[in-house]
Amino acid sequence: LRYLWLFIHRKVRRTIIVKDFGVKITIGKKLSAGFIIVLSLLIAMSIIAYLSLTRIKMSTDMVKYYSEKLERTANLRYPILEALVINDFFIAGDLQKKGHFDLLYEGVVRAINNFKEVELDEEEKRLFKILKTRFAMVKQKSDEIINIAAKKGFLIQEVNELVEEVDFYAIIVIDCMEELHSLIKKRLDKATIEAEQTEKTGIK
Numbered sequence: 001l002r003y004l005w006l007f008i009h010r011k012v013r014r015t016i017i018v019k020d021f022g023v024k025i026t027i028g029k030k031l032s033a034g035f036i037i038v039l040s041l042l043i044a045m046s047i048i049a050y051l052s053l054t055r056i057k058m059s060t061d062m063v064k065y066y067s068e069k070l071e072r073t074a075n076l077r078y079p080i081l082e083a084l085v086i087n088d089f090f091i092a093g094d095l096q097k098k099g100h101f102d103l104l105y106e107g108v109v110r111a112i113n114n115f116k117e118v119e120l121d122e123e124e125k126r127l128f129k130i131l132k133t134r135f136a137m138v139k140q141k142s143d144e145i146i147n148i149a150a151k152k153g154f155l156i157q158e159v160n161e162l163v164e165e166v167d168f169y170a171i172i173v174i175d176c177m178e179e180l181h182s183l184i185k186k187r188l189d190k191a192t193i194e195a196e197q198t199e200k201t202g203i204k
Contacts, residue, residue, distance in 0.1 A: 055198055056195075056198050056199055059191070059194055059195035059198045059199075060195055062191040062194075062195065063188065063191045063192050063195050065191075066184060066187050066188035066191050067188060068118075069118055069119075069184050069188075070181070070184050070185060070188055072114065072115050072118050073115070073180060073181050073184055074181070075111050075114065075115075076108075076111040076112065076114075076115045076177070077177050077181055079104060079107045079108045079111050080108050080111070080131075080135060080173060080177055081174070081177070082104055083101060083104035083105055083107075083108050084138070084170050084173065084174065086100050086101045086104055087101050087138060087142055087166070087170070088170075091142050091145050091146075091162075091163055091166055092154075092163070093149075093154045098146060101142070105139055108135065112132055112135075115128065123183065124180060124183065124184070127176045127179055127180040127183070128176075128180065130172065130176045131173055131176040131177055131180065134169045134170075134172045134173045134176070135169075135173045137165075137169045138166055138169045138170055138173065141162050141165050141166045141169065142166055144162055145159055145162045145163065145166070148162070
């Protein structure tokens with residue numbers, strides 16, 4: 001009887017009868033099920049944390065990308081605007097500004113070549129292409145003015161017409177430059193706001 005009692009006692013300790021479902025779940029199975037649940041939760045939390053960190057990194061990288069692009073745009077913008085201002089002086093007759101403009105033009109060419117390395121979308125490419133070609137026309141027409149004025153003087157109709165052409169191209173250059181700068185600035189602002197929201201909320 002003693003051995004029978006020990007056997008029954010051990011059996012009761014090891015087995016829990018769940019009457020509602022009509023099944024028997026051993027303590028070992030319950031521990032295994034609990035371990036699987038905990039492990040599943042840990043895996044799920046790790047995946048959520050990874051996705052959240054990945055999204056934050058992507059947002060941060062986007063801010064960095066547009067910041068660098070805006071900096072390249074500024075490095076292109078200021079030499080162009082300065083060159084156009086100086087160009088106005090010498091095509092109006094101040095020949096002493098010619099050498100200054102040529103130096104600025106070389107700086108603009110370097111800035112344009114540096115900007116070519118930036119990854120641009122279709123709209124940015126369109127604006128940059130117009131800007132580049134029209135600025136080249138400013139230089140070409142300005143050189144024509146100097147060549148003609150050196151022989152015939154500035155106060156002739158041919159020079160006046162060329163000056164109007166230079167002004168026309170210069171306005172296009174300025175408009176494209178400002179539109180390009182504004183476009184990238186808006187995208188940077190948007191990326192910055194999204195990055196801040198992502199850091200606050202994590203993954204949605």
